[in-house]
Amino acid sequence: MPKLSAASRHSVSFTVNGVARSVEVESRTLLTDALRHGLGMTGTHVGCEHGVCGSCTVAIDGTMARACLTLAVAAEGCDIRTVEGLGLGPGRLGVLQAAFKRHHALQCGFCTAGILMSLDTYLRRHPDPSREELTLVIGGHLCRCTGYAPIVAAALDAAAELRGAQKHPEETAHA
The missing domain is CATH 3.10.20.30 (Beta-grasp domain)
Known part of the structure; x- marks a missing residue:
């Protein structure tokens, strides 16, 4: 440089x-x-x-x-x-975002963008994560509103959906 x-x-x-x-x-x-x-x-x-x-x-x-x-x-x-x-197009939530919505994994939303990016990056390399792995991934993020349980649940749900284990296509559009 x-x-x-x-x-x-x-x-x-x-x-x-x-x-x-x-x-x-x-x-x-x-x-x-x-x-x-x-x-x-x-x-x-x-x-x-x-x-x-x-x-x-x-x-x-x-x-x-x-x-x-x-x-x-x-x-x-x-x-x-x-x-x-992360979105699937204008007005369309991505899989991880839709899972956050389903699991009420955000409240004020301030921390959410960073958490979503860490989880997205991790899930691209580790498509079948454990609860413990996801807890470590989000351990570097501070959230004062939700607690972390719904965030981990949403990430597990999204990982399963991305692997094809379950589908929620009706949930991927903005309400």
């Missing part, structure tokens, strides 16, 4: 949810700010800004990452997946 000064501006290009995007940022701009303010993608939330709460979790090249700890310039050329990329 070239030597960067704090005030210099750079064009950063990456793929977000399958679409090539570019954004002008200062060297010190965090990925959360580039996504939210530079690209208008507000699904990635900013919570603690220290990497503790997990609200800002995205997938970078298929790996969970805290966007509040990642400089936007470090994402140059990367494939980024955000919560906006």
Whole structure:
């Protein structure tokens, strides 16, 4: 990576949810700010800004990452997946999102985007997870509203559906 000064501006290009995007940022701009303010993608939330709460979790090249700890310039050329990329299309929930709805796995929703991204990333590599594995995955997220039991239940349900064990097609559209 070239030597960067704090005030210099750079064009950063990456793929977000399958679409090539570019954004002008200062060297010190965090990925959360580039996504939210530079690209208008507000699904990635900013919570603690220290990497503790997990609200800002995205997938970078298929790996969970805290966007509040990642400089936007470090994402140059990367494939980024955000919560906006989980849906099946406009107004259609993805499998994991629909399972969260069925299991009432969210209340205020602030932490939900990060939790969904961690679970989505994990389920892509581990399609048949145990309750204990999912508990560890979401252990890096702070949720003050739901508790974690409905979140784990939703993730188990979604994993089963993704494996073809059960179907809830009527639940995948927004009400």
